[in-house]
Amino acid sequence: xxxxxxxxxxITLLLTAVLLVACGTTQEEKDAAAAAAAAAAAAxxxxxxxxxxAAANAIATVDQARLEEAAAALGNVFYFEYDSTNLTPEAxxxxxxxxxxxxxxxxxxxxxxxTDERGTREYNLALGERRxxxxxxxxxxxxxxxxxxxxxxxxxESPVAYGSGDGNWAQNRRVVLE
Amino acid sequence: MxxxxxxxxxxxxxxxxxxxxxxxxxxxSQGMDNPTxxxxxxFAWQGNGAPPEDVAAxxxxxxxxxxxxxxxxxxxxxxxxxxxxxxFYRDWxxxxxxxxxxxxxxxxxxxxxxxxxxxxxxxQTIVDSGAETGPASTxxxxxxxxxxxxxxxxxxxxxxxxxxxLYISVTRVPGGKDYSRLTMSDSDGANPVVLxxxxxxxxxxxxxxxxxxxxxxxxxxxxxxxxxxxxxxGRREQLTNFKGLNSAPAWSPDGKTMAMVLSKDGSPDxxxxxxxxxxxxxxxxxYAIDTEPTWMPDGNSLLFTSDRGGRPQxxxxxxxxxxxxxxxxxxxxxxxxxxxxxxxxxxxxxxxxGRFHIALLDLVTNRTHVLTTTQLDESPSIAPNGSMxxxxxxxxxxxxxxxxxxxxxxxxxxxxxxxxxxxxxWSPYLSR
Numbered sequence: 001x002x003x004x005x006x007x008x009x010x011i012t013l014l015l016t017a018v019l020l021v022a023c024g025t026t027q028e029e030k031d032a033a034a035a036a037a038a039a040a041a042a043a044x045x046x047x048x049x050x051x052x053x054a055a056a057n058a059i060a061t062v063d064q065a066r067l068e069e070a071a072a073a074l075g076n077v078f079y080f081e082y083d084s085t086n087l088t089p090e091a092x093x094x095x096x097x098x099x100x101x102x103x104x105x106x107x108x109x110x111x112x113x114x115t116d117e118r119g120t121r122e123y124n125l126a127l128g129e130r131r132x133x134x135x136x137x138x139x140x141x142x143x144x145x146x147x148x149x150x151x152x153x154x155x156x157e158s159p160v161a162y163g164s165g166d167g168n169w170a171q172n173r174r175v176v177l178e
Numbered sequence: 179m180x181x182x183x184x185x186x187x188x189x190x191x192x193x194x195x196x197x198x199x200x201x202x203x204x205x206x207s208q209g210m211d212n213p214t215x216x217x218x219x220x221f222a223w224q225g226n227g228a229p230p231e232d233v234a235a236x237x238x239x240x241x242x243x244x245x246x247x248x249x250x251x252x253x254x255x256x257x258x259x260x261x262x263x264x265x266f267y268r269d270w271x272x273x274x275x276x277x278x279x280x281x282x283x284x285x286x287x288x289x290x291x292x293x294x295x296x297x298x299x300x301x302q303t304i305v306d307s308g309a310e311t312g313p314a315s316t317x318x319x320x321x322x323x324x325x326x327x328x329x330x331x332x333x334x335x336x337x338x339x340x341x342x343x344l345y346i347s348v349t350r351v352p353g354g355k356d357y358s359r360l361t362m363s364d365s366d367g368a369n370p371v372v373l374x375x376x377x378x379x380x381x382x383x384x385x386x387x388x389x390x391x392x393x394x395x396x397x398x399x400x401x402x403x404x405x406x407x408x409x410x411x412g413r414r415e416q417l418t419n420f421k422g423l424n425s426a427p428a429w430s431p432d433g434k435t436m437a438m439v440l441s442k443d444g445s446p447d448x449x450x451x452x453x454x455x456x457x458x459x460x461x462x463x464x465y466a467i468d469t470e471p472t473w474m475p476d477g478n479s480l481l482f483t484s485d486r487g488g489r490p491q492x493x494x495x496x497x498x499x500x501x502x503x504x505x506x507x508x509x510x511x512x513x514x515x516x517x518x519x520x521x522x523x524x525x526x527x528x529x530x531x532g533r534f535h536i537a538l539l540d541l542v543t544n545r546t547h548v549l550t551t552t553q554l555d556e557s558p559s560i561a562p563n564g565s566m567x568x569x570x571x572x573x574x575x576x577x578x579x580x581x582x583x584x585x586x587x588x589x590x591x592x593x594x595x596x597x598x599x600x601x602x603x604w605s606p607y608l609s610r
Contacts, residue, residue, distance in 0.1 A: 118534065120514040120527050120556055121381055121601070122426045122439065123483060123490055125402075126446040126467040129423055152401060153423065157379035162350065163575040164554065 067101035074098075076177040078135060079170065082116070083127070085134040091175075095135065098177055099142045106148070111135050112176040113153040116169035121155055128153030135175045202367025202579065202599070208589040209245040214332065216241060217250040217275035217299075221292070222260035225285035230314050233283055233292055236321035237328065239366065240339040243581075244329065244565070245588025250275050262295055262304065270299040277305075279328060283317075290314045294324050296331060306331045318368060319608075336607075338563040341365045344373075344383040344392060344603040345579060347594060359597075360394060362409070365561075365604070367592050373407065381601060386429050389605045393417070393427040393436065404438055406453075417451065428471050428480075437461075437471035437480055448482050448495070461495055462502075470514045475521045481505070483513040492526060492539070506539060508546045514557065515539075518564035523584055525549075525558040525567050536569045538584060549586040559604040560584075568592075568602040 076098070078091035087095065102109065113132030115124040132151035140146045161168035218238045223229040241247035252258075256269040259280050270278050281294035289311060296306040308327050310320040319340055326337030347359050358380040363370040374380065378397035385392055393406045404418045404427045418424040422441035429436055436451045440458075448461040448471045462468040466486035473480055479496045486493075490513045492506040506512035511529030518524070521541070528537035528548060536550045536558045552571040559568045566588075568581050573591070577598035580591045592599075 117554065119511065120470065120483070122469045123467065123513050125423055125425050126441070126469050129441060129446070130467070151422070154379060157381060164572065
């Protein structure tokens with residue numbers, strides 16, 4: 001009952017009004033007392049409305065945090081097959097969680113497209129962009145406004161795993177959501 | 179352009195700090211079957227103090243790198259003439275030299291003069307004499323010019339030793355951000371100068387046809403943008419800053435237009451920018467990837483890579499009538515073409531048995547010849563005389579530069595002492 005002090009103040013005001021009436025005061029004074037009482041009641045109503053909205057917000061914040069946690073648990077890196085821009089089932093699951101979190105927020109995101117080292121650098125820049133766009137298109141198709149999504153391709157220029165071989169290459173073919 | 183002052187500062191610092199460590203060294207891995215034996219006697223020095231450059235040693239390593247010559251070791255020489263009167267042919271016949279180069283270096287005020295004489299040992303006759311003059315600070319470039327003259331006299335093809343390279347090197351910072359450098363060096367990797375250093379990716383360095391300016395793609399603002407930079411002043415200009423890709427700049431042969439790749443209108447397409455007005459003209463309109471434009475020497479058409487047929491292949495766009503034709507049909511991956519000045523030889527990245535090699539496409543016979551046996555080869559760049567191709571490859575986990583002659587007969591590597599080296603760009607001939 002955090003709002004007790006406010007309610008207490010309103011009761012005091014009402015008591016004052018009653019006392020004023022009881023003392024047989026003038027009509028003018030009675031009117032003033034009634035106005036004060038009405039004002040007090042209005043103030044209380046506004047206060048209560050505010051408090052209930054805050055409570056609703058608190059519930060929404062808890063929900064948003066839960067959604068963001070769920071998305072974070074699935075990771076913000078989506079991996080691709082060689083020379084492919086198709087989203088894998090794992091990528092889709094993670095992406096769906098991010099979309100759920102973004103649908104109830106106004107946050108903006110940046111999608112970084114990357115490739116492995118095979119093939120030419122310029123072609124890979126284009127391929128990295130295609131991957132980022134394939135993620136963006138899926139997000140837009142699922143209700144995220146396109147203006148909230150920026151795409152950028154690093155091609156093969158920004159590997160997470162150095163060196164050659166399937167293991168390293170698989171880690172580098174990715175889109176990172178930030 | 180807020181970053182300009184700090185970039186310039188780091189450029190200056192980098193030039194002071196990194197000259198030694200960025201140096202490339204040359205290892206010749208395969209020469210021609212019957213290279214010409216040439217003896218290059220140490221040049222006489224007529225000046226005070228130490229000579230600014232061992233001219234004979236520079237000429238020696240240039241000719242050796244071509245694979246077409248095998249220079250004779252100084253320790254095997256029976257005499258070391260520096261003037262025509264001191265040449266005894268029997269001394270050179272005895273060590274099986276086919277040709278002999280001698281010379282003299284003098285210095286007056288700050289001007290250096292290199293004189294040389296070239297002899298045919300078997301015919302016992304002088305075949306060429308010449309001189310190079312210039313500031314003492316350019317002694318090494320003057321030595322490369324002597325090598326160019328000797329190479330042209332003996333092969334009939336102009337030499338391309340007195341040229342420069344651009345390349346990108348990346349130094350890994352464990353647990354931190356890698357940093358990238360754009361370096362310019364002599365054609366043999368000597369005299370490296372760092373032109374730009376950033377912690378964001380750099381790629382696509384390329385030369386203006388007069389070799390006085392360069393262009394490249396830098397991510398230094400957090401997004402890719404194409405920059406043009408004047409070499410003599412360091413003055414930089416950001417040419418593009420569009421949403422999406424801004425990449426693969428390529429100067430037209432007349433220097434007035436820059437071909438580039440932009441994806442601002444949806445998918446990557448080739449555009450031409452008029453460098454005077456900055457007006458853009460869209461050349462390709464396709465939902466596929468169109469990238470890696472390069473000009474034919476006559477400036478009438480462009481080659482580019484497109485996967486419009488499903489896999490990346492080389493296409494030619496004719497600027498006169500707007501027609502497009504596919505040029506490559508051998509193999510599932512042909513990309514990033516560069517054309518020799520003869521307009522006939524095209525070098526490109528070619529995939530064979532899952533490996534990426536450098537291949538030569540002959541536009542007259544339409545035959546493709548694989549030139550390299552290394553793997554993950556990319557970024558071929560052809561010498562202005564059309565004789566050699568520099569490219570990037572891998573040695574272990576590191577990126578290195580390597581070279582191969584257009585006939586595949588000569589191979590060499592230019593490993594760096596540290597970092598990954600990539601994207602060599604061979605300069606046009608330098609004006610004097």
